[in-house]
Amino acid sequence: xxxHRTSAIGIPGSWRRALLIAxxxxxxxxxxxxxxxxxxxxxxxxxxxxxxxxxQSRQIHEARLGLSQAREQVSEAWSAALPSxxxxxxxxxxxxxxxxxxxxxxxxxxxxxxxxxxxxFGADNQWASTISLEQKxxxxxxxxxxxxxxxxxxLQREALRGTTQAVVTQVRLSYYQLLLAQEQRRLTDNSxxxxxxSLKETQAMNRAGLSSDYDVLRLQVQLAxxxxxxxxxxxxIAQARRQLAIQLDFPEDTVLKVEGxxxxxxxxxxxxxxxxxxxxxxxxxxxxxxxxxxxxxxRQAEQMRSDLRQSRLNESLSRSQMRLEQVAYLPKxxxxxxxxxxxxxxxxxxxxxxxxQRAYSRAVxxxxxxxxxxxxxxxxxxDQKRSxxRQAETAADLARAxxxxxxxxxxxxxxxxxxxxxxxxxxxTQAQRGFxxxxxxxxxxxxxxxxxxxxEVALRQSEFNYAQAVYDYLVARAQLDQATGNVxxxxxxxxxxR
Numbered sequence: 001x002x003x004h005r006t007s008a009i010g011i012p013g014s015w016r017r018a019l020l021i022a023x024x025x026x027x028x029x030x031x032x033x034x035x036x037x038x039x040x041x042x043x044x045x046x047x048x049x050x051x052x053x054x055x056q057s058r059q060i061h062e063a064r065l066g067l068s069q070a071r072e073q074v075s076e077a078w079s080a081a082l083p084s085x086x087x088x089x090x091x092x093x094x095x096x097x098x099x100x101x102x103x104x105x106x107x108x109x110x111x112x113x114x115x116x117x118x119x120x121f122g123a124d125n126q127w128a129s130t131i132s133l134e135q136k137x138x139x140x141x142x143x144x145x146x147x148x149x150x151x152x153x154x155l156q157r158e159a160l161r162g163t164t165q166a167v168v169t170q171v172r173l174s175y176y177q178l179l180l181a182q183e184q185r186r187l188t189d190n191s192x193x194x195x196x197x198s199l200k201e202t203q204a205m206n207r208a209g210l211s212s213d214y215d216v217l218r219l220q221v222q223l224a225x226x227x228x229x230x231x232x233x234x235x236x237i238a239q240a241r242r243q244l245a246i247q248l249d250f251p252e253d254t255v256l257k258v259e260g261x262x263x264x265x266x267x268x269x270x271x272x273x274x275x276x277x278x279x280x281x282x283x284x285x286x287x288x289x290x291x292x293x294x295x296x297x298x299r300q301a302e303q304m305r306s307d308l309r310q311s312r313l314n315e316s317l318s319r320s321q322m323r324l325e326q327v328a329y330l331p332k333x334x335x336x337x338x339x340x341x342x343x344x345x346x347x348x349x350x351x352x353x354x355x356x357q358r359a360y361s362r363a364v365x366x367x368x369x370x371x372x373x374x375x376x377x378x379x380x381x382x383d384q385k386r387s388x389x390r391q392a393e394t395a396a397d398l399a400r401a402x403x404x405x406x407x408x409x410x411x412x413x414x415x416x417x418x419x420x421x422x423x424x425x426x427x428x429t430q431a432q433r434g435f436x437x438x439x440x441x442x443x444x445x446x447x448x449x450x451x452x453x454x455x456e457v458a459l460r461q462s463e464f465n466y467a468q469a470v471y472d473y474l475v476a477r478a479q480l481d482q483a484t485g486n487v488x489x490x491x492x493x494x495x496x497x498r
Contacts, residue, residue: 185234
């Protein structure tokens with residue numbers, strides 16, 4: 001509504017109001033509503049963050065140690081198929097040599113039936129050395145055990161891959177969280193600047209009698225409500241930095257800087273973004289541009305998703321373990337050989353003397369072992385492994401059902417957040433235009449301070465809603481990459497990420 005009041009010199013009140021606001025605006029330099037994102041040369045790119053985590057993450061290091069342990073277990077299983085050679089040496093001092101009684105009639109035919117002659121066996125000193133060799137020729141449990149150990153190694157390798165994918169996904173989510181916290185602080189800071197400028201203009205107008213005390217009070221209350229939000233945003237940034245530092249195995253007090261701006265990110269056209277935003281958007285794994293997005297995502301998950309592959313490997317391992325118990329009923333054939341050297345000597349021991357009496361023996365042979373009855377232990381162990389196999393099969397079916405639900409949900413979330421970001425981008429443009437119109441009308445006396453405040457709140461909310469939509473989209477894409485087993489920078493060149 002027009003203000004038709006006139007001053008003592010005949011100047012309309014609306015003109016005086018416009019001139020006064022213009023003077024205040026010249027005295028207080030105006031700030032742009034949007035701060036252009038500047039690339040910090042020290043900022044950490046998202047790819048650098050991921051590669052740092054791949055080389056320094058303690059979770060990945062622990063998983064690699066598990067894979068190394070599994071490889072050694074495979075070597076241990078193969079050792080059962082190789083020959084076994086043992087060497088034993090002993091020395092015995094007979095303080096009182098053993099004595100046996102033989103019938104005297106052996107040496108004297110005239111001796112009585114109850115006459116015995118004591119005979120000492122062994123000398124004062126006895127030496128014995130034995131070299132024994134065993135080689136399993138047919139032993140089913142050895143070959144089944146080697147296969148089971150190999151499957152366990154495959155399971156640990158896939159566990160390492162799954163851990164690597166989880167770490168990369170968590171780093172991406174923490175990176176996006178830090179971007180969102182920085183955006184919240186920037187938008188809050190922009191809103192504070194706008195409200196402070198409006199407060200200065202309104203106070204100047206109030207002193208000139210062109211605005212009421214209520215208008216000033218309203219802006220002061222709005223400013224008081226906004227100032228704690230800035231501190232809250234700064235705390236959120238600090239928390240996100242600490243979380244990312246822990247994942248990168250940096251000291252917690254490391255001040256990490258990340259590049260990119262959610263508010264200026266264009267999801268419709270990646271090429272139209274700044275280089276920093278393009279690097280953020282380029283780190284994706286699963287291609288959502290496919291025609292049947294949900295169907296393709298489910299097919300990819302069935303083939304590449306780590307927990308599904310682990311469930312299949314665990315099922316195969318359980319089957320091998322049951323087979324290992326079943327082959328315990330089969331016979332075993334072993335080749336063996338022995339070479340024995342014995343020596344004896346009376347008196348003081350002479351370990352390398354020539355007065356020893358030596359004897360040599362050699363033997364080779366085959367040994368067949370056929371288990372006949374060992375109680376009910378083997379049957380019970382087979383039943384245990386059969387139950388474990390069924391449990392693994394049930395867990396695999398449940399994992400597939402959960403994976404299908406999760407993948408479908410994430411595809412829907414990615415699509416929804418993308419459309420929401422597109423709508424919010426238009427809302428930001430309209431809110432900015434509305435704020436500019438409200439500001440101009442307020443300076444001209446065509447609108448109230450309440451309308452200006454509402455326009456500022458709408459602009460602030462629309463800007464944050466757009467940043468939140470972009471954040472939700474990036475988070476959904478990162479989680480979808482993990483859900484489909486297509487995490488970027490993983491499975492490059494080896495079983496671990498490089």
